[in-house]
Amino acid sequence: MSYNSFMYLFVFLVVAWLLWAFAPQKWRPGVLLGASLVFYFASTKRYIVYILLAAAIAWGVGLLLGRLDALQVDTRPVLPPDRRKPFKKEVAALKKMAVTGGVVAMAGILLFVKYLPFGARVLSQLLESLPGSPVFTVPALVQPMGLSFFTLMAISYMVDVYRGSCKAAGQYWQVLLFLSFWPHVVEGPFDRYGALFPALLDPPPPSYRNLTFGIQRIVWGLFKKMVIADRANMYVKATFDDWTQYSGAATALGVLLYTLQLYAEFSGCMDIVCGSAELFGVHPAENFRQPFFSASVGEFWRRWHITLGAWLREYVFQPLILSKPMQKFARLCRDKVSPAAARQWPVWAGLGITWALIGLWHGAGWLYLLYGLYYFALQWLGELAEPALLRLLPNLPAWRRTRPYRLWQVLRTFVLVNFGMLIFRSNGVRAALDMLRSLAVPYEGSLLIKLDARDMAVLVVGALILFGVDWLHHRGHQLRSELAARPLALRWAVYIGAVLSIMIFGAYGDHYDPAAFIYAQF
Amino acid sequence: MRSCIKHILHVTAFLLVLAMAVFLAGHYLMPHSNRYLSGYTAGGILGEDFDTIDVLVMGDSNAAQGISPMQWYCDSGITGYTYASGWLSVYNIYYRLRSIYEEQTPKVVVLCTDVVYSRMGNETELQAAIGDITDELIPLVRFHDNWKDLTWDNLLEEHDYSWRDTNKGFTPITDVAASMRGDYMYDDGTREPIPLLVRLYLDRIVSLCEDHGSQLLLITVPASSSWNLARHNGIQAFAEENDLPYLDYNMADLSPDIDWKTDTPDGGSHLNVLGAQKLTAALGSYLSEHYALEDHRGQPGFESWDRDAETYTQTITDAAARNREAADYQLTVLG
């Protein structure tokens, strides 16, 4: 069931909401769980076992950690004082083993299903040079929907329970509901159990405001997906799938339109899912915060797919740097090189690994690794160049606070991000390099590739509307509330106008290729 | 509770206004001429005078390229129309038939059953059904792309639905591309079941014809690349259950001697003029024998038909000649 399909919007959501609204309070979480499982099963059929298994592991580990904590609290008063510290250490060690086991199991599932063929390819490429080495390929396993999302959310649940950030769920179905909750199981956002469970397990009563605001947000998301993203897709598909036919301005426009497509679609999808969840009083985490107003690539990734960056920062980057091996590496640096190196090199190493993982999370292939490392290179070079820049241009800090400089930063970031998008969408590393080279070759033909002038006009207007709304959000406006305060005629005009523009300008029907949601493949 | 009722009324009022806006926009975006209401020249049926069509053929591109009603008129004065457009589904046909009944009272409705099993793209049956039914019920969804054809000039123009097609829905194709498929109606012992929703709408078509006093005739246009015995068996079963006559022109005993080397423009998906002439003749003689159909030639009120017959004769003679040339060339290529 696709988030922009008739079945989802007019059948599933309607039935689920009616059942939820009219159910007694203590049955409401059950309705959410039932709806989530129906949604998931409809798309995955027997591969639902993966998410059932992941929920079982996470719940089991959570329970175990809870029991160990309870054991610690109960036994402590009974012990003699000199035994208390060693006992605490033992329990801590057991807890660590439990959570490590759970994390390894979960990561194992993800690695096995998603990365095994890539790993096998890499291994055989490495072994190729050795004589008599076997050439082996591993057939790709079917990847169940949302695998990359629910495994990571399960890991965050276990680690949060371990760290004491949230209490372990007492019952299996609670963890299953958290993982399989249909608004975030397909494309995220990565939610935290602690943030979501109050609303899931003890929902607020149905409210008119939640209902109307949720629907409005869904309509906005549909506008972005169907009018902007699916239309841009026609051009993007042609220029990226047939990349050798295009060059220069045609390729450049393809990259720009892909950036527009990906942003409109992914953030539009987030609007649809957050709007869907809002109908039920649940507020998933935000994944976008006007990313194209960023002043640096680092900032961009704090405003784009926010929850992925946050997950990797909290569960990979930080623990990695604080880990014993990394601390040992730091000491090595301090002794052999300098205190400055001890401060910086472990962090850069951690950063490199994190960026590589961001890239690889998107796909099991060299291209995605390149994508992640591209951003790492940008960030690292930025850090390296900083002291030299400050010496060359001592006024730089003052300039940085001015408006023109900020504009330069925003534009520069935009260009850099577009190069990243080129890599991301290419058909492979070779294709990416070809396309980069072809940017310098002028293109003779018409730029109206698969789209006529009127379609382009719709894209421009759509992009302006998108940018306008983002800009208003950037300035702190709460558009739905502000609109709700305006007179009836204006409100209705806006709502009806929005629905009509989706129906009229939506890129659906015989003339358009249906475009599946991009992030659902990850 | 009071606020609940207030909210419900508010929402209902909004939905009513929204529905009105949708239908208004849909009306506004419909094509200005009936020529563009549907693919091929199906829209031309709206230009015909009321109650003049006696045989209504409904189907997809197979019918549009394979059945020429003017040939019947020239031979025996039967007035027919081929309402056919690419990728029409049973859902589309049901609703189109319903709207045609507002202006015409055909004595015979010929349903080309190629539409039962064909599907565009790789949608599921449910998705296809939802899409097609929404298209039919909400004109805005069907014609939404027409915003591109609006210009400042035609913005406020009235719709003009008086265009007539001299070929009565038939589109002559004169290309030749041989089908090398050989026997495609071999028996592999299977019967392809009719999907549930399609079945539902077929039943509705049967009832619709009964309610309007038309006799329903099921046929299958010859198509070597998309028809087989399993599908024949599926339709045969349906025909028997509903006591309907079924003529499968792919079957050897009924075949109008289609030569798959010369009678198809695209390797067996459709028929060209040479094939269409054979099929139309065979179907025409069946219609004359089994149904009481009037000869309208020379009758008052059918002057335009007589004129169109002359035009048609010229058109089809030229087309057949061109087709013959292409066929001869194809045969020499095949050696």
Place this chain on the structure above:
Amino acid sequence: MHTIEEIIAMIEEVKPGLHPAPEEELVKSGKLDSVDIMSLVMALTGEFDIEITPLDLKEENFRTPQAILAMVQRLEEE
């Protein structure tokens, strides 16, 4: 006993050009991002005999130089 000046000096090493006051906002104002924080953490664990765990990486512990000093002193006692 460590001083606030030591902390501020470390911050200056991590981010040249930054001279924060003892009660100046560091995190919310964006003066230190997550990479800077981790560099600072490396400096702190290298300089002082403390062990920082992920649980300590809370915004309140790094909000101002004073907060950092308080965290360091607390961790040393453990």
